[in-house]
Amino acid sequence: MNLTLTVGFLSILIGLYIINFHQEIFAVEIFPPDSYPHGIPYAEWGVKYWQWLLSIPEPINPDKGPDIPCETGQVNSTSPVFFLTGSGNENCQIPHGKNVLIMISSMEQSNAEDPCKQDPCDDQRLVYLAKSDQDRVVDMRLSLDGKAYSFDQLKKYRTSTGIFDVEFPKDAIWYAPEGHFKAASDNTYVITEPLTSGKYIIQFSGVLAEGVSVKPWAATYTLNVK
Numbered sequence: 001m002n003l004t005l006t007v008g009f010l011s012i013l014i015g016l017y018i019i020n021f022h023q024e025i026f027a028v029e030i031f032p033p034d035s036y037p038h039g040i041p042y043a044e045w046g047v048k049y050w051q052w053l054l055s056i057p058e059p060i061n062p063d064k065g066p067d068i069p070c071e072t073g074q075v076n077s078t079s080p081v082f083f084l085t086g087s088g089n090e091n092c093q094i095p096h097g098k099n100v101l102i103m104i105s106s107m108e109q110s111n112a113e114d115p116c117k118q119d120p121c122d123d124q125r126l127v128y129l130a131k132s133d134q135d136r137v138v139d140m141r142l143s144l145d146g147k148a149y150s151f152d153q154l155k156k157y158r159t160s161t162g163i164f165d166v167e168f169p170k171d172a173i174w175y176a177p178e179g180h181f182k183a184a185s186d187n188t189y190v191i192t193e194p195l196t197s198g199k200y201i202i203q204f205s206g207v208l209a210e211g212v213s214v215k216p217w218a219a220t221y222t223l224n225v226k
Contacts, residue, residue: 001137028145028200030190035190037099038080045101046187049083050108050166056184057171066090066174070221081191084202084221091222100223104140104154107133110154110183112168112176123163126184131160134186138214139207142190145200149190158188164201195225215221 031037037045052073053063062072066088074082082098085106094100109129111120121129142149166183168176205218 022088027147028195029193030144031099031193033159040169042191043161044082045191046106046159046161046185046189047164047167048079048081049085049101049103049106049187050057050161050183051164051191052083052141053085054108054110054166054168054173054176056092056173057169058173059171062172076096081195089220091224094195094223094225096197096225097194098225099194100202101189102142102144102192102202102204103187103189104142104157105134105137105188105206106150106185107131108183108185109133110166110168110176110181112166112172112179112181113174117177123182123184126163126182127160130184130186133208134158136209137206138209139205141201141203141205143201144190144192145202154188154190158186159189161185161187195223197225199224 007046026215031042035042036149052103053061056062056073058064060068060072062068062070063085069090070084070090080099082094082100084092084100084102093104107130109116109121109126111117111126115121116129140151140154143153161184163182163184166181168181170178172178200223202221202223208215208217
């Protein structure tokens with residue numbers, strides 16, 4: 001074999017090895033679903049996510065789309081975890097050292113929303129409605145700064161919160177009335193390790209079965225951690 005070709009081929013192999021080694025060493029790690037991030041049970045972070053999201057009025061709620069900054073409601077927050085929600089393409093500014101909760105598939109039901117608004121649901125019905133919605137998710141994918149997670153892998157991160165308290169503000173999301181209500185949720189999310197300064201690309205998607213049709217969703221986040 002030509003020496004130049006041999007050296008070139010070896011250089012490519014070494015380059016690929018270095019890239020793979022770098023990705024393995026510097027890959028963003030996530031907490032296992034049976035863990036206690038910051039001493040709090042994994043499922044409890046789902047409660048904290050929903051209590052945060054539902055407390056934000058609809059006109060500035062980040063779940064309404066990429067036109068509303070993902071930092072809304074989290075500027076100067078003392079929480080060690082930053083919540084990602086919504087869909088579309090967004091750039092987020094995140095303080096270094098924060099964990100990031102990536103909500104891939106979230107199903108919530110409260111007795112402030114249909115079908116419980118007119119005929120308030122008891123606790124058991126709220127849990128059932130949230131679970132039945134999550135049961136209809138037929139696919140999910142996540143790419144965490146280049147590291148891919150399959151549907152089978154992500155299903156291990158599905159958690160049910162049980163019943164919790166929520167406060168809907170004036171002009172609440174989903175036309176919910178203002179006030180104190182009960183809610184339940186069934187979610188699939190991951191929580192990253194604390195992020196160091198740098199840029200991270202997060203992409204996730206899912207598909208929800210709705211009768212004979214499907215409802216897909218997808219999001220791409222560029223996290224600028226400083």
